[in-house]
Amino acid sequence: MTIRLLLADDQALVRGALSALLGLESDLEVVAEVGAGDLVLPAVLEHRPDVALLDVEMPGLDGIAAAAEVRRAAPDTRVLIVTTFGRPGYLRRALHAGAAGFVVKDTPAAQLADAVRRVHAGLRVVDPALATDSLVAGESPLTPRETDVLRAARDGASVAAVAKRLFLSEGTVRNHLSAAIGKTGAANRAEAVITAEGNGWL
């Protein structure tokens, strides 16, 4: 009785390599591979895998949003998030979206197959170190609007540009940014962006 898998990662080489790695296990079988978040659900519906391994950073739709889709439309398929960045907010959002497991890409290769088996068996798989980080970091302190503004300012856009893009007054934008800077403990906009990103709040 083999476990049927779907792989989603935007880097073809990594996708293929993971496929090779998991294919070495006799009880695992990769039945589908996709390279973008919005292709996950169609592939799941077509192939009905037991477990879907999703990267977070993907074009189209991020892995967490894709996990939520899968959870809704194909609840029998369990989701294991496999990501580069162990950001506390990612873990929180992933679990909230119904993911059954969360693994960082610098865990030893030997553990991946085990994680897949555990998830398939109905267990939850979470990196313990990351779980405590997530508790310490807590939920995002930013209000939705502050998050929007900070996200819009991520690429170095000026206050005026952000204001125009979000149809806000410049003063309001400055206010939201100021609040975000305060809440993140940063000294300026750039630092605020960095810590917010690092915590997975954007």
Place this chain on the structure above:
Amino acid sequence: MTIRLLLADDQALVRGALSALLGLESDLEVVAEVGAGDLVLPAVLEHRPDVALLDVEMPGLDGIAAAAEVRRAAPDTRVLIVTTFGRPGYLRRALHAGAAGFVVKDTPAAQLADAVRRVHAGLRVVDPALATDSLVAGESPLTPRETDVLRAARDGASVAAVAKRLFLSEGTVRNHLSAAIGKTGAANRAEAVITAEGNGWL
């Protein structure tokens, strides 16, 4: 006659997966794996692989610097850079450091083994699209000092902080930043950092 390989990538899972992928080929054999740039040279000297696959983003020493070390101390080992980011400056610097090939992580998995064989056969392997990008983007227009200052300002540090770290006057720092902003066609510091990073100039 098998080709002996060394793998260097900071993400253990990717390293293991690549190892599995390449291990499927009967003429390839992975003889060493390391997870940091400064471990590359010792491992090369110990195992004398035919080809070293190096990631660019690694702790300790970046893959390009490691390539230069290998080139100097073990010229028989050919270097193939395998990286996430196809930044023009990376390619240029990699070739300059004596790398024999440059592959981006979103090339199809099937092509990797071929790239390894070609490099081993003494050929140069370069993604053609990337090569033209590299030509278009040209060399970094930033002077060494401008590069230093921009790099120091990358994390959102203030002018005062950068000045102190680099033992410069604040005015000088502002000036270098202004020059970098002008040369990159950016509107401010943050944008300058983004385009410079995107081109591999930092």
Place this chain on the structure above:
DNA sequence: TCCCGGGCCTGACATTTGTCATGCCCGGGA
């Protein structure tokens, strides 16, 4: 030899950014 250009540095000046106090509107508890 003199001149020129580039890299590096500096201080003055205008603009942008961040902070603060304040006010208005709205929806959801107590």
Place this chain on the structure above:
DNA sequence: TCCCGGGCATGACAAATGTCAGGCCCGGGA
């Protein structure tokens, strides 16, 4: 019902940022 917190806005002030003109040093032609 009242109150509170979030979103939105304004205006004023201080601090940081970006621009500019200019000076110093060095190496490479004319």
